[in-house]
Amino acid sequence: MSNSRLLGRIENALDEYKSGKIDRKTLISSITENGKALEMMPYNLIKEIDEIEYQFTVSQFSDEEECLPSEAEVIARLSRWLSEVPRES
Numbered sequence: 001m002s003n004s005r006l007l008g009r010i011e012n013a014l015d016e017y018k019s020g021k022i023d024r025k026t027l028i029s030s031i032t033e034n035g036k037a038l039e040m041m042p043y044n045l046i047k048e049i050d051e052i053e054y055q056f057t058v059s060q061f062s063d064e065e066e067c068l069p070s071e072a073e074v075i076a077r078l079s080r081w082l083s084e085v086p087r088e089s
Helices: 003-018 024-037 043-059 071-084
Strands: none
Touching: 003 024, 003 071, 024 043, 043 071
């Protein structure tokens, strides 16, 4: 499957999450599954998607722990990451 299609799946999941159609767990699953299938990925982008997935997981506790990233920060970081990933495989 092409990177464009895999990235499209992540982008679609993000849009569905923002509109309340899917939950956080489903979004994280999409990021993990589709992110691992991407090809020709620079090492820094591979490490970053792992960190983004982790940040989504812990951002649900950002109200209790100020040191954790907010969900809005993680969504912005994911959006930046999506724009940096090579689209052609």
